[in-house]
Amino acid sequence: xxxxxxxxxxxxxxxxxxxxxxxxxxxxxxxxxxxxxxxxxxxxxxxxxxxxxxxxxxxxxxxxxxxxxxxxxxxxxxxxxxxxxxxxxxxxxx
Amino acid sequence: xxxxxxxxxxxxxxxxxxxxxxxxxxxxxxxxxxxxxxxxxxxxxxxxxxxxxxxxxxxxxxxxxxxxxxxxxxxxxxxxxxxxxxxxxxxxxxxxxxxxxxxxxxxxxxxxxxxxxxxxxxxxxxxxxxxxxxxxxxxxxxxxxxxxxxxxxxxxxxxxxxxxxxxxxxxxxxxxxxxxxxxxxxxxxxxxxxxxxxxxxxxxxxxxxxxxxxxxxxxxxxxxxxxxxxxxxxxxxxxxxxxxxxxxxxxxxxxxxxxxxxxxxxxxxxxxxxxxxxxxxxxxxxxxxxxxxxxxxxxxxxxxxxxxxxxxxxxxxxxxxxxxxxxxxxxxxxxxxxxxxxxxxxxxxxxxxxxxxxxxxxxxxxxxxxxxxxxxxxxxxxxxxxxxxxxxxxxxxxxxxxxxxxxxxxxxxxxxxxxxxxxxxxxxxxxxxxxxxxxxxxxxxxxxxxxxxxxxxxxxxxxxxxxxxxxxxxxxxxxxxxxxxxxxxxxxxxxxxxxxxxxxxxxxxxxxxxxxxxxxxxxxxxxxxxxxxxxxxxxxxxxxxxxxxxxxxxxxxx
Numbered sequence: 001x002x003x004x005x006x007x008x009x010x011x012x013x014x015x016x017x018x019x020x021x022x023x024x025x026x027x028x029x030x031x032x033x034x035x036x037x038x039x040x041x042x043x044x045x046x047x048x049x050x051x052x053x054x055x056x057x058x059x060x061x062x063x064x065x066x067x068x069x070x071x072x073x074x075x076x077x078x079x080x081x082x083x084x085x086x087x088x089x090x091x092x093x094x
Numbered sequence: 095x096x097x098x099x100x101x102x103x104x105x106x107x108x109x110x111x112x113x114x115x116x117x118x119x120x121x122x123x124x125x126x127x128x129x130x131x132x133x134x135x136x137x138x139x140x141x142x143x144x145x146x147x148x149x150x151x152x153x154x155x156x157x158x159x160x161x162x163x164x165x166x167x168x169x170x171x172x173x174x175x176x177x178x179x180x181x182x183x184x185x186x187x188x189x190x191x192x193x194x195x196x197x198x199x200x201x202x203x204x205x206x207x208x209x210x211x212x213x214x215x216x217x218x219x220x221x222x223x224x225x226x227x228x229x230x231x232x233x234x235x236x237x238x239x240x241x242x243x244x245x246x247x248x249x250x251x252x253x254x255x256x257x258x259x260x261x262x263x264x265x266x267x268x269x270x271x272x273x274x275x276x277x278x279x280x281x282x283x284x285x286x287x288x289x290x291x292x293x294x295x296x297x298x299x300x301x302x303x304x305x306x307x308x309x310x311x312x313x314x315x316x317x318x319x320x321x322x323x324x325x326x327x328x329x330x331x332x333x334x335x336x337x338x339x340x341x342x343x344x345x346x347x348x349x350x351x352x353x354x355x356x357x358x359x360x361x362x363x364x365x366x367x368x369x370x371x372x373x374x375x376x377x378x379x380x381x382x383x384x385x386x387x388x389x390x391x392x393x394x395x396x397x398x399x400x401x402x403x404x405x406x407x408x409x410x411x412x413x414x415x416x417x418x419x420x421x422x423x424x425x426x427x428x429x430x431x432x433x434x435x436x437x438x439x440x441x442x443x444x445x446x447x448x449x450x451x452x453x454x455x456x457x458x459x460x461x462x463x464x465x466x467x468x469x470x471x472x473x474x475x476x477x478x479x480x481x482x483x484x485x486x487x488x489x490x491x492x493x494x495x496x497x498x499x500x501x502x503x504x505x506x507x508x509x510x511x512x513x514x515x516x517x518x519x520x521x522x523x524x525x526x527x528x529x530x531x532x533x534x535x536x537x538x539x540x541x542x543x544x545x546x547x548x549x550x551x552x553x554x555x556x557x558x559x560x561x562x563x564x565x566x567x568x569x570x571x572x573x574x575x576x577x578x579x580x581x582x583x584x585x586x587x588x589x590x591x592x593x594x595x596x597x598x599x600x601x602x603x604x605x606x607x608x609x610x611x612x613x614x615x616x617x618x619x620x621x622x623x624x625x626x627x628x629x630x631x632x633x634x635x636x637x638x639x640x641x642x643x644x645x646x647x648x649x650x651x652x
Binding site (some may be wrong): 012027060 | 207
């Protein structure tokens with residue numbers, strides 16, 4: 001598929017500045033740099049500050065990574081790289 | 095300790111007021127015990143009865159499933175959800191994949207935010223074990239404790255439902271963790287007796303607050319959960335015991351020295367067809383005539399049929415139903431456990447507030463879960479009635495005729511204050527109804543067997559004749575009565591004969607008296623004539639016979 005110029009939105013729900021938050025953000029940032037031909041638009045949502053969005057997206061476990069429009073989601077600090085890579089690659093099919 | 099009432103009938107009494115405010119209570123039980131129901135009632139009642147906003151975090155069922163399950167209930171679920179009770183979907187979305195470690199920070203952030211925003215006072219966390227099903231034991235323990243820590247700091251009154259207990263169908267070992275980490279544990283149990291389910295709950299642990307120990311039966315209906323809690327206070331009873339209530343049968347009142355004692359329970363036992371129900375109906379009729387509120391609960395036949403039946407013995411209950419004094423209800427006995435009967439009775443008593451009640455028959459409870467349970471439930475009912483000062487008649491069907499004393503399996507005979515046994519006597523090719531007062535606590539009573547007679551004029555009791563040690567009933571009694579009548583007639587004939595004889599003698603004497611008088615008169619007349627003649631002849635004035643006599647004595651003729 002060739003949706004190259006459209007940036008794919010990503011939402012990462014975290015809670016405050018917990019160590020797990022920092023680890024997840026860093027893991028995601030590194031993974032995204034591997035995709036040279038794809039553009040992503042990452043938004044980080046702090047559940048403490050924006051509970052309404054967490055409720056709307058049914059996020060109670062943090063960190064949670066999801067792509068609006070896809071039913072799939074990743075929970076955890078994204079330290080399992082292969083899971084994260086597979087998740088990001090298959091978003092091409094959107 | 096401050097408590098947050100659940101508003102669930104009976105449960106708050108078991109908990110001495112309610113769930114401990116600001117604490118976390120684990121509700122542990124297997125499938126079908128009603129954990130979610132209990133949690134939901136806690137929240138719905140919290141809002142609708144006590145004005146406390148609540149939050150339900152459901153990890154197994156979606157808000158729409160919950161709504162579908164609870165909107166049909168008679169408690170105001172929809173009103174609460176439209177008002178101060180919020181449902182939060184805690185299910186993990188299906189396509190979730192794990193990548194590294196995570197925690198429940200999101201949950202706590204969301205719940206804190208909602209609680210602050212809506213002023214939430216009560217929270218129920220339903221089936222949190224579902225969330226932990228897909229992760230390791232270390233995570234489970236740590237995150238569960240994280241939730242509990244947060245709840246402890248939050249000042250929310252929390253219920254945490256957890257699968258487990260017998261069979262432990264939930265996450266292995268999880269309920270043990272819940273058990274020791276929470277402030278209190280409410281254990282729900284369900285067991286099957288025959289084809290019926292029986293549910294009980296018990297408080298396993300409660301930090302710093304009192305509760306009623308032991309297993310408390312509860313039932314789930316469309317009203318939600320209700321717990322059987324038997325009141326123990328009977329203070330209102332004592333000063334009413336002296337009051338007598340008419341049984342509706344004048345002769346029976348006399349046998350009981352004035353009637354049943356107010357506020358006591360009477361057992362009427364007997365074989366089928368001995369007119370137990372009729373005696374109960376007479377009691378209600380007498381009550382309604384005295385302006386008292388009455389309640390009839392039938393488990394054998396429809397109440398309408400009973401009302402028609404007793405009309406044949408001159409008891410008109412329909413008028414009392416129409417006037418609103420009498421409420422007559424009937425229930426099919428087979429499909430529910432005795433605990434349900436208790437709650438049915440309690441609800442009816444609360445609704446109708448009767449002075450008198452008839453339960454026909456209490457032995458129907460034996461079908462509802464066996465002897466052990468029916469006995470306990472019957473005792474609870476007696477305690478309930480005593481605490482409300484209600485006078486009661488329980489009928490009980492006995493299966494076989496074993497002499498005079500027929501123990502009722504439900505042991506009601508030992509709890510009841512008065513026990514009347516109805517029976518049949520087979521004699522001379524007849525079956526006749528008999529009535530015996532087996533016992534009557536705290537009052538004198540006749541020890542004699544009576545024959546019970548039913549007619550269109552009502553119920554009456556007749557003396558039984560003693561003949562060579564046997565009691566005579568029915569035709570034999572009537573024959574004996576006729577023999578007596580003959581004897582009396584013969585005696586009357588003899589008496590009138592004697593009277594006649596006497597009268598005859600008196601007449602004879604009277605006649606003789608008349609003759610004698612006539613003789614005396616003739617003598618007197620003759621004498622007067624003689625005296626006159628004597629005066630004329632002798633010139634001598636002889637006044638009377640006495641003087642002549644003296645004069646004769648005066649002659650020296652001797």
